[in-house]
Amino acid sequence: MVPRPFRVVRYRRELPDTFTLTLEPLAGPAEFFFQPGQFNMLYQMGAGEVPSSISGAPGRPRELVHTIRAVGNVTGVLQRCRPGDVIGVRGPFGTPWPVAALAGRDLIILTGGLGLAPLRPVIYAILARRQDYGAVEIIYGARSPRDLLYRRELERWRGRFDLRVHVTVDSASPDWHGNVGVVTNLIPRTRIDTCHAAALICGPGVMMRFAVQELVKLGLQIQDIYVSLERNMQCALGLCGHCQLGPFFVCKDGPVFSYDRIGPWFEKREV
Amino acid sequence: MPSLEETLARHPFLAGLGPDHLQLLVPCASLVSWPADQTLFTAGEEAGQLYLLRSGRVAIMIHRPRRGPRTVYTLGEGDVVGMGWQDLPQQWFFDGRTLEVTRAIALDAACLARLSESHPDRGYELLQRFVRALLGKIKLLKLQLVDFYGS
Amino acid sequence: MSQFRWPGGAGAVMPAAALGDLLALLWREGFQPVGPTVQDGYLGLDVLHTPADLPQGWTTEADAGWFRLQRSDRAAFFGFNLGQESWKKFLFPPRLPVVTAARQDGLISFAAPARPPTAYALIGVRACELAALAVLDRTLRQGAFRDPDYEARRQAALVVAVNCTESDAACFCASLGTGPAVRGGYDLALTELTGADGHFFLIQAGSAQGERLMAALPVQPVREEQWQQAQAGIAAAARRQTRSLATADLPGLLYERPEHPHWEEVAARCLSCGSCALVCPTCFCFCLEDETDLENKTATRWRLWDVCHNLDHSYIHGGWLRPSRKARYRQWLTHKLAAWLDQFGCLGCTGCGRCLVWCPVAIDLTAELPALRETAPKE
Incomplete structure (x- = not known):
């Protein structure tokens, strides 16, 4: 339950309501090891604690990176953090994306909105061992071109010969030459081998539900589809009870689940 | 070079149609190609053609007074652009503009309507495909209505 | 002797x-x-x-x-x-108190x-x-x-x-x-x-x-x-005990019937007061709350009992995952009598009866469970 103090070393405004903090520990080990998909509890003194997935590179454990959207009390205060400020960090918690186990597969990384942040460590991990994977396609949707997270990085990834990046927005002015339409629209455009493919999905609940339907239509098996869930999390230790979804504690049994495990619960209402 | 009939057979919208059916379509079809940034149609104009996109992308835009055009949808390879062949003459409801070099099969709406009159079973098959494409599009547009990424 | x-x-x-x-x-x-x-x-x-x-x-x-x-x-x-x-x-x-912070x-x-x-x-x-x-x-x-x-x-x-x-x-x-x-x-x-x-x-x-x-x-x-x-x-x-709870068909029974009409029936009576969870000897949910001095130089993080009947129990930014009373009562009972088995290998109920005694409207799980067991009434 006791956080470790971390100093903010970099603040970066991503979008009007979204920002990235780079942190380094003030005490204890200088390296913070984590696996893609895991999250930390970030504590802002006097305001409280919030779960936040780690969005940095697992291969660079000396900097802890979190991309956060200011949507509430604590995240609102975190948005005012500047280099030199100190916050508390507990973690890492939760199950990771099965990055190593997916070696040899074709991959669809499908995400919307801020959902790209928890998947960025996966993209870094895959790019660090690109030869271990088959075709990799990133599908990303946002509300408008102005709401695209990590835009320059997306452009860099798009420029690579070994990645296909599809970006779509809900509506755009004519200077946007990319796709317009929901993210699930792009799923049939992928050129992966569905017999050997896996999908990693992170985004709002509706998006994930429809994305799974499209992927299954394409021929993917539900056990090859992984989703990351979001719930009220307070202790992150599987004790406080808030993150329950059926038999699961999302904080310790998740947040990453294979869809064959979580699907039946995911599709029930208000559980 | 493949024949027009072969090109028709390769498009997902027409995939699986019998050779005689494709034969009937050939007189209605022509191959078209546009450079990027070309206006294909403007709202209010007569919509005499249906386009089965073979490559490239087309933006469907709505023009808003004072605020200019807004892209609400993009269509690409395999998609159908058009208002159908019922109740002719039809008018385009939105603007259409290519985003990149785009190739398509143009189907003449009046020709399709005549085909449906003379061969109701063939017309029904085409209509079924059109409705299916339309429903898929409507489903996606409905998803677009909820703030998909906001929550 | x-x-x-x-x-x-x-x-x-x-x-x-x-x-x-x-x-x-x-x-x-x-x-x-x-x-x-x-x-x-x-x-x-x-x-x-x-x-x-x-x-x-x-x-x-x-x-x-x-x-x-x-x-x-x-x-x-x-x-x-x-x-x-x-x-x-x-x-x-x-x-x-679980954590203290000092600036x-x-x-x-x-x-x-x-x-x-x-x-x-x-x-x-x-x-x-x-x-x-x-x-x-x-x-x-x-x-x-x-x-x-x-x-x-x-x-x-x-x-x-x-x-x-x-x-x-x-x-x-x-x-x-x-x-x-x-x-x-x-x-x-x-x-x-x-x-x-x-x-x-x-x-x-x-x-x-x-x-x-x-x-x-x-x-x-x-x-x-x-x-x-x-x-x-x-x-x-x-x-002398007249009440009983049959559990052989759990957890399946509750997992399979999240839309059973009886949930609505209970929800119509339930006040979401959370008494049942507070008096329950096994309910363990808690929330964390910060208390600071006026200058925000010291803070204490308190662990407080929480109950799943509270709307805020399921809050995530932008809304609640269980906004309806039905969903919250269902969560409580389904956790006690079903999910608990998967999570901890035992029921979350030991038959003490406090939840029904201290329920202001006498909701009685030994009656609700059999009602949920009955198939949906035919319309």
């Missing part, structure tokens, strides 16, 4: 007056005895200095949405069943508040409550993450159990096999005997510590008729 051996230890008998010796002994050994006591007409759990603090001569009547504390003509110390409070109040306190010179330091746990002696723990402690142990002590505060309190605690020789209308431990006889998990177990030949406690040790304590008490061998009387009392308590 024959002497009986109960499973796990030698039985003995002590005069009722020796209860004072036991409390004094526990105080001397550094324990803080806590147990049932009546204050201002309320039967609660609090510190016991002498046997006079126990609710001697009181009895209870408890049924769905109904509780009465009444005078009884018996001299029994434990002539009642359960009050509103459960022992989790001592082992898993409703309000506990100095632009730096922030964090610490876990140091607190040597109070060594409680829990006096008068019933079989259903022993079972509840075993459930809490699985939840808080035996999972991947453990609660160090609970662990410390639990290790330090001494348990003096009491066999029930009466049942309230709300009791259904017999159907769950958790009572009314205590079966392990205690240091000492008492069975209170009142009658023509005097007022005694049958006493049995369940641990080395219990045996040691027992050796310091004025105990005598048990007489056959005393043992018979105790057994008959416990058996009668089981027999």
Whole structure:
């Protein structure tokens, strides 16, 4: 339950309501090891604690990176953090994306909105061992071109010969030459081998539900589809009870689940 | 070079149609190609053609007074652009503009309507495909209505 | 005269007056005895200095949405069943500081508040409550993450159990096999005997510590008729129970019927007050809350009991995952009787009946579960 103090070393405004903090520990080990998909509890003194997935590179454990959207009390205060400020960090918690186990597969990384942040460590991990994977396609949707997270990085990834990046927005002015339409629209455009493919999905609940339907239509098996869930999390230790979804504690049994495990619960209402 | 009939057979919208059916379509079809940034149609104009996109992308835009055009949808390879062949003459409801070099099969709406009159079973098959494409599009547009990424 | 051996230890008998010796002994050994006591007409759990603090001569009547504390003509110390409070109040306190933070010179330091746990002696723990402690142990002590505060309190605690020789209308431990006889998990177990030949406690040790304590008490061998009387009392308590809970089809039953119309029916009555979860001896949900000084130089992070009937229990930015009352009651019952089995290998219910007693509108899980078991009525 006791956080470790971390100093903010970099603040970066991503979008009007979204920002990235780079942190380094003030005490204890200088390296913070984590696996893609895991999250930390970030504590802002006097305001409280919030779960936040780690969005940095697992291969660079000396900097802890979190991309956060200011949507509430604590995240609102975190948005005012500047280099030199100190916050508390507990973690890492939760199950990771099965990055190593997916070696040899074709991959669809499908995400919307801020959902790209928890998947960025996966993209870094895959790019660090690109030869271990088959075709990799990133599908990303946002509300408008102005709401695209990590835009320059997306452009860099798009420029690579070994990645296909599809970006779509809900509506755009004519200077946007990319796709317009929901993210699930792009799923049939992928050129992966569905017999050997896996999908990693992170985004709002509706998006994930429809994305799974499209992927299954394409021929993917539900056990090859992984989703990351979001719930009220307070202790992150599987004790406080808030993150329950059926038999699961999302904080310790998740947040990453294979869809064959979580699907039946995911599709029930208000559980 | 493949024949027009072969090109028709390769498009997902027409995939699986019998050779005689494709034969009937050939007189209605022509191959078209546009450079990027070309206006294909403007709202209010007569919509005499249906386009089965073979490559490239087309933006469907709505023009808003004072605020200019807004892209609400993009269509690409395999998609159908058009208002159908019922109740002719039809008018385009939105603007259409290519985003990149785009190739398509143009189907003449009046020709399709005549085909449906003379061969109701063939017309029904085409209509079924059109409705299916339309429903898929409507489903996606409905998803677009909820703030998909906001929550 | 024959002497009986109960499973796990030698039985003995002590005069009722020796209860004072036991409390004094526990105080001397550094324990803080806590147990049932009546204050201002309320039967609660609090510190016991002498046997006079126990609710001697009181009895209870408890049924769905109904509780009465009444005078009884018996001299029994434990002539009642359960009050509103459960022992989790001592082992898993409703309000506990878990982190302190201090800001100095632009730096922030964090610490876990140091607190040597109070060594409680829990006096008068019933079989259903022993079972509840075993459930809490699985939840808080035996999972991947453990609660160090609970662990410390639990290790330090001494348990003096009491066999029930009466049942309230709300009791259904017999159907769950958790009572009314205590079966392990205690240091000492008492069975209170009142009658023509005097007022005694049958006493049995369940641990080395219990045996040691027992050796310091004025105990005598048990007489056959005393043992018979105790057994008959416990058996009668089981027999008198009218409520029961059938659990063989769980968890599947509840998992498969999230849209059963009966959920709506319960939701129409449920007030979402959360009483059932607060009085439940196994409910463990908590929230964390910060308290700071005016200058925000020091902060304390408190762990507070929370209940899934609260709307905010399921809050994530932008809304609640269980906005309807139906969904929240369903979560509570489905967790207790289904998910718990998957999570901890046991039910979250031990048949104490507190949830139905203290429900202001008498929602009774022993009635709701069978209603959910019935197939949807045909329209």
